[in-house]
Amino acid sequence: NAGVTQTPKFQVLKTGQSMTLQCAQDMNHEYMSWYRQDPGMGLRLIHYSVGAGITDQGEVPNGYNVSRSTTEDFPLRLLSAAPSQTSVYFCASSSQLGWADTQYFGPGTRLTVL
Amino acid sequence: AQSVTQPDIHITVSEGASLELRCNYSYGATPYLFWYVQSPGQGLQLLLKYFSGDTLVQGIKGFEAEFKRSQSSFNLRKPSVHWSDAAEYFCAVGAGGNTGKLIFGQGTTLQVKP
Numbered sequence: 001n002a003g004v005t006q007t008p009k010f011q012v013l014k015t016g017q018s019m020t021l022q023c024a025q026d027m028n029h030e031y032m033s034w035y036r037q038d039p040g041m042g043l044r045l046i047h048y049s050v051g052a053g054i055t056d057q058g059e060v061p062n063g064y065n066v067s068r069s070t071t072e073d074f075p076l077r078l079l080s081a082a083p084s085q086t087s088v089y090f091c092a093s094s095s096q097l098g099w100a101d102t103q104y105f106g107p108g109t110r111l112t113v114l
Numbered sequence: 115a116q117s118v119t120q121p122d123i124h125i126t127v128s129e130g131a132s133l134e135l136r137c138n139y140s141y142g143a144t145p146y147l148f149w150y151v152q153s154p155g156q157g158l159q160l161l162l163k164y165f166s167g168d169t170l171v172q173g174i175k176g177f178e179a180e181f182k183r184s185q186s187s188f189n190l191r192k193p194s195v196h197w198s199d200a201a202e203y204f205c206a207v208g209a210g211g212n213t214g215k216l217i218f219g220q221g222t223t224l225q226v227k228p
Contacts, residue, residue: 004157040123042204042218043158058215090157103216105157
């Protein structure tokens with residue numbers, strides 16, 4: 001199993017540009033989520049999904065969109081990038097709701113918005 | 115509101131010395147508690163978790179943690195630190211409900227001196 005994979009590993013954007021961060025898992029997990037990690041703030045939940053076709057907002061959803069058309073994939077879209085979105089983004093998956101089970105994290109995408 | 119506090123931002127220990135990383139949480143019900151480790155440039159890996167039962171939990175890589183309800187703490191310990199333990203450590207509590215959210219502490223960076 002590859003586990004949770006994320007692409008790209010690094011990305012630099014200009015303010016106003018859009019892009020999609022990709023996340024895929026091969027463990028047949030129902031629950032997937034996106035976190036952002038900022039210095040001194042731990043990880044904060046952006047969006048999550050409890051299964052294909054079902055998504056919902058987390059703690060810091062503004063400026064991000066998600067969709068879940070398959071069990072395996074959970075892309076995160078930045079609609080119009082802002083410098084405040086400079087961060088490291090982690091995708092995670094688990095077989096049950098994230099708080100009730102081990103979450104498996106991808107290696108992260110480091111995003112810089114100029 | 116639920117929260118997690120890791121009082122120590124940075125800790126340095128000598129190789130072979132014992133280690134204790136502190137974690138305090140605020141949560142109304144019985145918490146689901148986790149410790150994750152993040153090596154440089156990597157995603158997060160679960161060290162151990164507490165859901166119920168025995169308050170002393172064993173994890174991977176020789177780590178253990180003790181849940182103390184009276185002190186709202188879930189401190190991580192290791193009797194003898196290895197240089198490879200240098201990493202950032204996150205304590206987290208499961209938020210419950212339908213969000214699946216984990217609430218993370220700010221993280222503690224561990225440096226190991228030879």
